[in-house]
Amino acid sequence: xxxxxxxxxxxxxxxxxxxxxxxxxxxxxxxxxxxxxxxxxxxxxxxxxxxxxxxxxxxxxxxxxxxxxxxxxxxxxxxxxxxxxxxxxxxxxxxxxxxxxxxxxxxxxxxxxxxxxxxxxxxxxxxxxxxxxxxxxxxxxxxxxxxxxxxxxxxxxxxxxxxxxxxxxxxxxxxxxxxxxxxxxxxxxxxxxxxxxxxxxxxxxxxxxxxxxxxxxxxxxxxxxxxxxxxxxxxxxxxxxxxxxxxxxxxxxxxxxxxxxxxxxxxxxxxxxxxxxxxxxxxxxxxxxxxxxxxx
Amino acid sequence: xxxxxxxxxxxxxxxxxxxxxxxxxxxxxxxxxxxxxxxxxxxxxxxxxxxxxxxxxxxxxxxxxxxxxxxxxxxxxxxxxxxxxxxxxxxxxxxxxxxxxxxxxxxxxxxxxxxxxxxxxxxxxxxxxxxxxxxxxxxxxxxxxxxxxxxxxxxxxxxxxxxxxxxxxxxxxxxxxxxxxxxxxxxxxxxxxxxxxxxxxxxxxxxxxxxxxxxxxxxxxxxxxxxxxxxxxxxxxxxxxxxxxxxxxxxxxxxxxxxxxxxxxxxxxxxxxxxxxxxxxxxxxxxxxxxxxxxxxxxxxxxxxxxxxxxxxxxxxxxxxxxxxxxxxxxxxxxxxxxxxxxxxxxxxxxxxxxxxxxxxxxxxxxxxxxxxxxxxxxxxxxxxxxxxxxxxxxxxxxxxxxxxxxxxxxxxxxxxxxxxxxxxxxxxxxxxxxxxxxxxxxxxxxxxxxxxxxxxxxxxxxx
Numbered sequence: 122x123x124x125x126x127x128x129x130x131x132x133x134x135x136x137x138x139x140x141x142x143x144x145x146x147x148x149x150x151x152x153x154x155x156x157x158x159x160x161x162x163x164x165x166x167x168x169x170x171x172x173x174x175x176x177x178x179x180x181x182x183x184x185x186x187x188x189x190x191x192x193x194x195x196x197x198x199x200x201x202x203x204x205x206x207x208x209x210x211x212x213x214x215x216x217x218x219x220x221x222x223x224x225x226x227x228x229x230x231x232x233x234x235x236x237x238x239x240x241x242x243x244x245x246x247x248x249x250x251x252x253x254x255x256x257x258x259x260x261x262x263x264x265x266x267x268x269x270x271x272x273x274x275x276x277x278x279x280x281x282x283x284x285x286x287x288x289x290x291x292x293x294x295x296x297x298x299x300x301x302x303x304x305x306x307x308x309x310x311x312x313x314x315x316x317x318x319x320x321x322x323x324x325x326x327x328x329x330x331x332x333x334x335x336x337x338x339x340x341x342x343x344x345x346x347x348x349x350x351x352x353x354x355x356x357x358x359x360x361x362x363x364x365x366x367x368x369x370x371x372x373x374x375x376x377x378x379x380x381x382x383x384x385x386x387x388x389x390x391x392x393x394x395x396x397x398x399x400x401x402x403x404x405x406x407x408x409x410x411x412x413x414x415x416x417x
Numbered sequence: 418x419x420x421x422x423x424x425x426x427x428x429x430x431x432x433x434x435x436x437x438x439x440x441x442x443x444x445x446x447x448x449x450x451x452x453x454x455x456x457x458x459x460x461x462x463x464x465x466x467x468x469x470x471x472x473x474x475x476x477x478x479x480x481x482x483x484x485x486x487x488x489x490x491x492x493x494x495x496x497x498x499x500x501x502x503x504x505x506x507x508x509x510x511x512x513x514x515x516x517x518x519x520x521x522x523x524x525x526x527x528x529x530x531x532x533x534x535x536x537x538x539x540x541x542x543x544x545x546x547x548x549x550x551x552x553x554x555x556x557x558x559x560x561x562x563x564x565x566x567x568x569x570x571x572x573x574x575x576x577x578x579x580x581x582x583x584x585x586x587x588x589x590x591x592x593x594x595x596x597x598x599x600x601x602x603x604x605x606x607x608x609x610x611x612x613x614x615x616x617x618x619x620x621x622x623x624x625x626x627x628x629x630x631x632x633x634x635x636x637x638x639x640x641x642x643x644x645x646x647x648x649x650x651x652x653x654x655x656x657x658x659x660x661x662x663x664x665x666x667x668x669x670x671x672x673x674x675x676x677x678x679x680x681x682x683x684x685x686x687x688x689x690x691x692x693x694x695x696x697x698x699x700x701x702x703x704x705x706x707x708x709x710x711x712x713x714x715x716x717x718x719x720x721x722x723x724x725x726x727x728x729x730x731x732x733x734x735x736x737x738x739x740x741x742x743x744x745x746x747x748x749x750x751x752x753x754x755x756x757x758x759x760x761x762x763x764x765x766x767x768x769x770x771x772x773x774x775x776x777x778x779x780x781x782x783x784x785x786x787x788x789x790x791x792x793x794x795x796x797x798x799x800x801x802x803x804x805x806x807x808x809x810x811x812x813x814x815x816x817x818x819x820x821x822x823x824x825x826x827x828x829x830x831x832x833x834x835x836x837x838x839x840x841x842x843x844x845x846x847x848x849x850x851x852x853x854x855x856x857x858x859x860x861x862x863x864x865x866x867x868x869x870x871x872x873x874x875x876x877x878x879x880x881x
Contacts, residue, residue: 128839130449131832138828162521163810164817171807173527178799181537185544192548257551263783265551279783286544286793379527412843416850 129411136404143397150390159381169378176375183368186287190361193285193295197354199254200297204347207249207302211343214242214314215336221321222329229324236321243314247274250303260299269299274311276300287360293353302346310339421873423481424866430482431859434461437485438852442845453628455492455838457620462486490620492627494643496834501631503827505638505704510820512708516580517716517813523576526806533806535569536731536799538562543793546777550784556745556772563735563753567765570728574763577721584713586677588669591706592686595636595658595667599651602629603664606648610662613646623647633658637667638703654701656688665690672699672713684714716812723805724762731798732756732765738795742776742788750776750788 152161163170217235250270252259261269261278269278276299283296303310313335320328441459448454464481525531542562546555605626612619630641630649639653644661651659658665665688672684684699699710732754739753751774757764769775777789 126836126839126841128835128841130839131835134828134835135832160527162813163524163526163806164517164521164813167807167810167814170527170810171803174533174799174803174806177527178533178537178796181534181541185541189544189548255549255551257784263778263780263785265782265784279780279785281780281783281785284786284790285548286790290794292790412846416846 129408132407136400136408140397140400140404143393143400147390147393147397150386150393153381154383154386154390157381157383158379160379173375173378176371176378180368180371180375182289183364183371187361187364187368189285190287190357190364193287193293193357194354194361196254196259196283196285196295197350197357199252200259200295201347201350201354203249203252203259204297204302204343204350207246208340208343208347210242210246210249211310211336211340214239214317215333215340217242217321218317218329218333218336221317222326222333232321232324236318239314239318239321243311243318246303246310246314247272250299258299259296260302262296262298270303270309270311274303274306274309274315276303276305276309285357287357287364291360293357293360295353295357297346297350302343304339313339421870422866423478425863427480427482428859428862428866430464430484431862432856434459434483434485435852435856435859437488439849439856441488442849442852445840445845446842446849449840449842451624453624453631454840455490455620455624455627456840458489458491460486460489488618488620490623491838492623493834493837496830496837497627497630498641499830500827500834501634501641503823503830504631505634507820507823507827508635508705509638509703509708509711510816510823512705513712513716513816514813514820516584516709516712517816520577520580520717520720521810521813524573524806524809530569532566532569532573532727532802533799535562535566536796536802539566540793540795543789543795546775547786547789547793550777550786550789553745553772556775556777559775560767560769560772563767566731567754567767570724570731570762570765574721574724574728574760577717577724578763581679581713581717581721582677584709584717585673585679588673588684588706588709588713589675589677591636591709592667592669595633595706596664598629598632598636599659599664599667602626602633602649602651602659603662605629606659607662609648610646619647634704636704637706653688654697656695656697657690657692658688660690663691670696684710720805720809721762723801723808725760727798727802727805728756728761728765729758730801732761734795734797735792738788738791739776741779743778743781744776745773747782748774749781750774 153159160166160169160173217239221232221235247270250260251268253267256267258264258267258269258278263281263283264278266277269276271277278299280298280300282294284292285295286292304312306312313332316328317332317336319325320332438459438461441457445456461483462485464484466476466478526533528534539559539562542555542559546552546559549555605622609619609622609626612622626647626649630651633639633651634641637653637658639651639658641649641651644650648661649659650657650661653667656665658667668687668689670685670687671682672680674680686697686699686702688695688697699707699714701707702710732752735754736752739750742750744750752768753775755766755768778785779787
């Protein structure tokens with residue numbers, strides 16, 4: 122547009138709108154610097170807003186997964202520790218059975234003593250089978266009760282998986298089925314120990330041999346389950362360290378989308394400040410002269 | 418035949434004219450910042466021989482001085498019309514941007530307090546329950562997180578509803594203002610016609626008329642055209658609003674009750690004039706009224722129904738899972754959320770009050786967590802909500818861009834108009850000086866004539 126005729130009002134208006142524009146741009150830049158955010162409202166960049174919302178959601182989820190994983194590890198550690206003790210106890214029971222089977226070196230009174238120790242081990246195993254993590258029996262499945270086994274060695278839990286979510290669509294089982302470790306009722310480790318105790322007291326060498334076999338099998342079962350727990354523990358640990366990496370990545374991405382580059386933004390503010398000052402200076406100069414100044 | 422004193426008359430006519438020229442220049446300077454003022458120019462015409470020579474008559478004069486042929490108002494109807502059109506469009510966009518900006522600010526995304534964050538927290542609460550189904554605290558936390566989601570959605574919905582209620586009131590105000598302005602314009606039209614008939618100066622009335630027409634364009638986006646005798650006729654969407662001295666009455670036909678509440682019907686306006694009543698759909702309007710109507714019939718209700726569908730989707734999916742399980746007491750699960758189907762987002766609330774009513778188990782009486790597990794993975798509402806915010810933000814961004822572009826265009830057109838009608842001090846000072854000098858020269862002519870006549874009357878025949 123060519124200007125054929127210029128009026129003082131036009132200059133005033135133009136100066137005003139130029140100053141206003143410069144001030145608005147300065148305020149925009151200052152808002153970004155003072156908030157530290159590139160996106161202060163969705164319309165600043167609709168696409169980035171959606172990405173930011175997704176990333177924020179993922180970030181929260183990742184933090185939660187890490188918490189779940191930590192909790193799962195705590196629970197597995199209890200299971201792991203318990204299985205160590207169980208392995209020891211079963212091994213000790215086997216030793217006692219071997220000692221009892223060695224009839225030449227032991228009289229009935231010493232076998233009675235062995236039987237008494239076996240009874241002790243049975244009670245201790247029952248205790249271990251009812252180990253709790255945060256008031257829940259770790260071998261009881263999804264039971265709402267406080268125990269996995271009653272005093273008779275019968276399973277009173279409810280079989281079911283206890284899981285922790287450690288990733289999108291990754292639910293890890295963090296419990297061990299009590300029945301798979303200890304058996305149930307007549308086939309339980311408790312019944313096996315009862316049988317051993319009876320055989321020792323009766324001096325029944327055939328019974329002792331059966332018990333020895335049963336206990337060997339039980340030791341294998343327990344260590345197999347123990348290995349499974351170890352593998353799960355490892356899996357959650359791996360997931361956990363993955364989550365740490367993922368959190369870092371997500372935070373970086375979010376920061377790339379939402380946050381300003383401070384150096385760049387500061388320079389931008391300075392530039393806009395200069396522009397604003399220039400607009401002010403130009404206005405101060407252009408609005409002063411008129412023909413009146415030169416007519417006397 | 419020129420008389421002896423005709424030169425005196427010539428000088429007198431110049432004195433008269435130059436005084437008027439100085440008046441006009443000083444009036445221009447005085448009105449430099451008057452809104453709607455269009456600069457004037459005193460037009461001179463030389464007086465001399467008659468334009469048509471009468472039969473047998475002769476003219477042997479050499480000019481009889483100057484006369485004022487009129488005071489021209491330096492307006493340009495074409496630029497005025499463009500200015501009105503751009504202003505109508507500008508007001509339309511500005512009305513939208515002002516409201517959208519407010520609504521957008523209240524969405525609070527991306528941030529730690531919006532619906533998005535509440536939904537993520539809700540999921541996390543379910544995962545905590547999955548980890549600790551025995552804990553009453555985890556169940557309470559799920560309830561609290563659910564309530565946060567419902568609150569966040571309700572706050573947004575009520576913001577939108579509040580904004581809509583404000584805008585309905587604004588529409589009623591605008592309608593009243595348009596009617597007053599239209600009546601004012603009709604009255605000015607009447608005055609212009611009367612003044613023109615009486616041969617009076619209509620320039621000041623024309624300034625008023627253009628100002629009112631611009632205001633109507635701002636308010637309605639109406640189309641104003643100059644008619645006979647300098648009256649301004651305004652039509653809105655093809656329907657006459659002001660015709661000469663007659664103004665039609667704009668009213669809200671349906672959509673908004675007299676007290677500013679919504680009556681459920683679509684927003685329709687009516688224009689009642691001398692020739693009957695015409696209806697105007699909300700979409701046919703431009704200007705501030707058009708922008709506000711568009712918000713009321715399009716943008717805001719659309720966003721609200723989007724929120725409603727997010728709320729419905731969330732509530733339905735959660736409820737569907739929640740009712741298949743068993744709560745902490747072993748009872749069958751009840752719906753987690755409740756809402757009113759006519760306004761899901763604004764009525765969403767957590768239906769369960771007892772933390773033991775929160776379901777995590779699919780087996781009665783156990784601490785199974787399969788329901789909590791499924792709910793901890795729920796993201797249907799997130800996707801829908803993100804799409805909604807994205808769509809809305811895109812609208813806001815494009816409105817802002819359009820408004821900025823339009824502002825450039827409007828200021829260009831206004832600049833072009835100002836070039837034509839604005840007062841320039843230098844120019845007026847020069848005009849003033851020129852008139853002053855011309856006045857002085859005419860006075861000198863009088864002195865000269867006086868001296869000539871003095872010679873003729875007093876010195877003729879005197880030999881001493």
